[in-house]
Amino acid sequence: MKRGILVGVLVIVVAVVGYFVIGKISTNLQNRSMEMDAELASIDSTVIEIFEPTILFGMVVDSMVVIEDHIKRNQNLSSILEGYNVSNLKIHQLAISSKSVFDVRKMVANRKYTMICYPDSMRTAKAMIYEPSPSEYVVFNLDDSVSVEKVEKEVVVVEKELAGIIEMSLAVSMSDLGASPQLTNDFVDVFAWQIDFFRLQKGDRFKMIYEEKQVEGEAIGIGKIKGIYFQHFGNDYYAYYFDQGSGIDYFDEKGNSLRKAFLKYPLDFTRISSRYSGNRFHPVQKRWKSHRGTDFAAPRGTPIRSVGDGIIVEARYSKFNGNFVKVKHNSTYSTQYLHMSKIASGMRPGKKVQQGQTIGFVGNTGLARGNHLCYRFWKNGVQVDALKIILPPSEPIRKENKTKFEEARDIIKLQLDGIQIPSPIVDMSSTLEKIKES
Numbered sequence: 019m020k021r022g023i024l025v026g027v028l029v030i031v032v033a034v035v036g037y038f039v040i041g042k043i044s045t046n047l048q049n050r051s052m053e054m055d056a057e058l059a060s061i062d063s064t065v066i067e068i069f070e071p072t073i074l075f076g077m078v079v080d081s082m083v084v085i086e087d088h089i090k091r092n093q094n095l096s097s098i099l100e101g102y103n104v105s106n107l108k109i110h111q112l113a114i115s116s117k118s119v120f121d122v123r124k125m126v127a128n129r130k131y132t133m134i135c136y137p138d139s140m141r142t143a144k145a146m147i148y149e150p151s152p153s154e155y156v157v158f159n160l161d162d163s164v165s166v167e168k169v170e171k172e173v174v175v176v177e178k179e180l181a182g183i184i185e186m187s188l189a190v191s192m193s194d195l196g197a198s199p200q201l202t203n204d205f206v207d208v209f210a211w212q213i214d215f216f217r218l219q220k221g222d223r224f225k226m227i228y229e230e231k232q233v234e235g236e237a238i239g240i241g242k243i244k245g246i247y248f249q250h251f252g253n254d255y256y257a258y259y260f261d262q263g264s265g266i267d268y269f270d271e272k273g274n275s276l277r278k279a280f281l282k283y284p285l286d287f288t289r290i291s292s293r294y295s296g297n298r299f300h301p302v303q304k305r306w307k308s309h310r311g312t313d314f315a316a317p318r319g320t321p322i323r324s325v326g327d328g329i330i331v332e333a334r335y336s337k338f339n340g341n342f343v344k345v346k347h348n349s350t351y352s353t354q355y356l357h358m359s360k361i362a363s364g365m366r367p368g369k370k371v372q373q374g375q376t377i378g379f380v381g382n383t384g385l386a387r388g389n390h391l392c393y394r395f396w397k398n399g400v401q402v403d404a405l406k407i408i409l410p411p412s413e414p415i416r417k418e419n420k421t422k423f424e425e426a427r428d429i430i431k432l433q434l435d436g437i438q439i440p441s442p443i444v445d446m447s448s449t450l451e452k453i454k455e456s
Contacts, residue, residue: 102143116166152238184222203286210282223249245430273415280326310401311394320380340384356392
């Protein structure tokens with residue numbers, strides 16, 4: 019019996035010892051497992067932090083030397099590459115291979131270019147990238163086999179809204195809101211025949227919805243204006259974009275076209291320095307005489323556009339008119355553009371021109387003092403005031419397009435009406451002065 023008890027005690031002792039031993043082993047295994055997990059986590063975190071190479075114009079440039087510059091006046095491709103250890107043979111091969119992709123003779127001063135060079139003492143060029151516009155770039159590869167590639171950047175169209183109150187002029191108000199001059203010009207063209215933008219009054223209000231073209235988040239241009247609201251002398255004007263299949267046109271709420279057969283102004287929005295008059299004191303001849311045109315002051319070289327489709331009947335120089343172009347639009351209307359610094363290339367009698375096409379550039383040739391354009395308008399062979407002539411409108415909304423137009427109009431009007439016009443900034447200093455005076 020004692021032996022049985024002894025065996026039993028021994029079994030219990032072995033069991034207890036085994037329990038603790040196994041527990042210890044299990045704990046050690048757990049600890050080791052945790053250590054391994056930590057090590058793996060450490061390894062994983064290191065793997066996640068993968069080195070990402072710097073990509074520029076589709077090339078890895080981490081170990082390269084990158085130099086940015088701009089084309090200098092009279093600088094060409096050859097003179098640039100010679101400074102980066104590129105042989106004359108390669109330059110010649112590049113000029114030949116680029117003909118079908120990009121004409122290197124059209125590289126313009128002040129445009130940006132980038133050199134990607136090897137990190138050697140000579141800074142030998144691997145590639146040159148020229149950017150002719152914000153939306154594209156040309157890659158001149160200069161490795162063993164030269165090649166040229168033109169790449170178009172992705173252009174994103176973003177819808178934007180703008181609203182303001184006229185304090186001095188539309189141009190100043192829109193500029194203060196960050197709008198580009200092109201947006202102002204497009205705005206004016208929409209309402210040019212309904213509103214005299216040279217006689218706006220302080221307090222006139224406007225709202226607009228337009229498209230902005232962006233590349234890599236930067237604005238590069240203006241798309242179409244989708245809708246405009248303008249309050250002038252207490253009257254409300256609306257303009258709605260709609261394409262009936264013949265291109266951009268704008269209509270009022272009833273579907274009548276806001277456009278005419280001619281543009282209102284032969285220049286982008288500027289200022290009138292002298293109006294049509296039967297008796298005006300001539301600044302050069304120093305005598306009173308009739309002035310059968312409208313003078314637009316503008317910087318020298320400003321593009322002059324034909325206000326309508328037509329055929330050039332004169333494009334030459336004369337003693338009083340200087341460089342001028344005359345366009346016959348149809349059997350009723352003709353226009354003339356005087357004192358140009360130069361006539362645009364290709365403008366000659368018999369050439370067809372389109373509405374908005376550049377026909378010359380502002381100057382002061384002939385009997386003129388400062389840079390300006392004298393714009394003249396004929397109706398049935400008689401000179402008339404171009405800014406007061408009543409012209410037939412373009413085609414209204416066609417019957418088959420009426421429902422679609424009304425649906426588009428209602429959506430834009432609801433959006434325009436929801437735009438808040440910011441309150442004008444009050445000049446507190448002038449207000450305090452008036453209080454003191456009173």
